Amino acid sequence: MTSSGTHPAIEPAECPGLLECLAAVPDPRSPRGVRHALVHVLALAAAAVLAGATSLAVPLAGIAGALVSIGGLVAIAGRRASLTVTLLAGLALASFAGAMTALILNLAPNPFAALEIAFWLLGSLEDRSSDHLLIAAPFFAVSWAYVKGCDRL
DSSP states (O other): OOTTSOOOOOOGGGSOOHHHHHHTSOOOSOSTTOOSOHHHHHHHHHHHHHHHOSSSHHHHHHHHHHHHHHHHHHHHHOTTOOHHHHHHHHHHHHHHHHHHHHHHHHTOSSHHHHHHHHHHHTTOOTTOOHHHHHHHHHHHHHHHHHHHHHHTO
């Protein structure tokens, strides 16, 4: 703070953009088989979170679930597993997750709850206003353009 009690002005050069901040994150992946730069993956993930996040609980729970599944994959396949073993371990985890989803659907208190769960899992936009779509539209457009651009590579 300055002596007058105000904060000093921040110059634009002093404030890095989102991509510059994400580019500083070290990539823990093995270079073999990496198709997209980590900064692009993180930017798309941030766009997806911003497009649908009305509270931080849902994105944080999604991140936690992803970390748990990655931990399970490493626990099953091992840190130095071959591609085949890693794929088979991932298939086993996906099958287990599908079985748990089916169990949850079967234990739903009524058929309408099971139907709502199924539609939500399929990406339903039911009970969403046009405001939600307007918020998400720019992120959809950017991600579709990025995917289309990657298709040309």
